[in-house]
Amino acid sequence: MTYADLVLFLEAAVRLGIPLALAALGETVSERSGVINIGLEGSIIGGALGGALGALTFESAGMGVGVGAAAGVGAALVFAAFAVALGADQIITGTAVTIGGLGMTGAIYQARFGATGTELSLPTLASVRIPLLADIPLVGSALFDQAITAYLAYLVAPAIWYFLFRTPYGLELRAVGEAPDAAQAAGIRVLAIRFLATLFGGFLAGVAGAHLALAHAGTFAENMSAGRGFIAIAVVVLGRWDPVLVLFAALFFGAASALQFFLQALGLDLAYQIFLALPYLLTLAALAGWVGRARAPAALALPWEAQR
């Protein structure tokens, strides 16, 4: 275990944590408005395929991120149409969007690139090194020599915090998530706010998916979201619905995932499936030990209809 190993570990932790952070930050906003979007996985996989197709079509990774974000919004639109506008059950709608998103992206991918899955090589998002900051010992290169989407996560977390807790719009959004009937009585348009909050969640999940395809893998593969939508929802709970804590929770999960490199460097001879399962087990432990007392928005997951 050397200094260089530790630096590699931290770099991997941030790299694995960033897509989760983006998706979880968007989900924080929608959950604060009372909407739990289990269909986040559909937005992420849509963002990954959109990112890949966009980057290929426009020969630009940046455009890929844009197309990926749009695809993420598209999946969230389906979710919001049913779970918000129609007032259908959120868990069931979200499951449908996840299953449908995985199927749809698989079908489009196979139609475009063949069932065998030829290895795509995409224009990738280059790392942007921030001068001075990246030279900080130990953590500098991990935090400040990353793709541009990572910096988006750093900036969006405090921005969402400010929006939620220091602006009148944020107050309205939280009111909708805590007491929608009272919010309506106060003249707040409950469904419009929930709809927009859900689309915002889809937008960031789409960016997260594009990051996976363009900064992480440099290719698209079916099911490459690998359950990150679900993990992001757990990360929101871990972060107690506070965007800044959520960012740290995502990095914690990234570190748990990166432990496989760390422990292998230590020469620990364990089956790799144990390492793969470790982040989920740590998240369960964290949920049990630390978050048990945290309170979810009171109206979370409850469909709501305008009172007459």
Added chain:
Amino acid sequence: MADVPAHAIQRRRLLDAMLTGLGAVALTAVVGAVLLMVGGHDPWMAATAMIRGSFGSGRTFVSITLVRSIPLILTGLAVAFAFRAGVWNIGAEGQLYAGAVAAVWMGLAGSGLPAWLLLPLVVLSALVAGAAWALVPTLMRLKLGVGEVITTILMNFVGIYVAGYMVHGPLQEARGVFPQTDPIAEAARLPMLLPGTRLHWGFGIAVLLVFALTVILRYSRFGFQLRAVGASPEAAAVSGRIDTGRVLLVSFLGSGAIAGLAGGVEVSGLTHALYEDLSPGWGYTAIAVALLAGLNPVGVVITGILFGALQAGAGAMQRDAGIPAAWVGVVEALVILAVLAIDKVRKMGAIVREDAG
């Protein structure tokens, strides 16, 4: 309106569920055809290939469609049972893997035992392992108030990796070549239900379970308590006669046991060994199966066979018509959304009628 529990609207009588189901299937066919056309495929070719591959002949139906429907019916029952109690068990996938691992372990370790002893042991270990896999999320909900949606999903991933670890490590075949176990003992295998076909006794077990669950839900004291807790946990608790915690505990663990059984039955009846990717996501499809059946056990058999046909037909569709099998996921999603939309329309119809009267 807002305080009606979400699942109350999805619980329906069988006839009602079947009408909604038929409407949802019709709606799915229309929307699915449009999507296929947009995707550049011929929906008619897709449909004919699909029907040929699932209902084409008696043999196809029994040996492919019905066999594929067995894990879907069992996990569908697991989900329906939990949802009826208001338990959001999204963890059938992980519980299924736990059951499969335990059943294979028992089937390997118990070789030498007679079938009358080993077969019940295999089934029992699958039930226990499934329930055990549900235990952590159950305790986290009951003791710590952590919602089961997230915890059951997290346990799914752990379950899949544990199964992967087993077939690469302790339970890997003696040759050590492929990530799979050795075949389980003959005495640990479920016998065939219809000689000359591939339909094994798992189908019989599923049908027996449907009867058992129907009787429990409809006629037993516990079934009444479970339905009461599902309709409104607060009201059930306030009534003072129902131990809500106990009802949730039993229904959650029972659901896990049934999902575990699905895994055990699959390895004992069909594959006779464990390997990675045993399940193509049955535990998630089960949610569509249960929902389309209106959470009604008898209905789950019908929708389970329908989804079994869909998965059997998808293979034929890819083979004969060159249409990616991944479209099945889209169709499953459309079915769920169609049920939600029809529910909504019917509810609005009821409100309009109320206002008019």
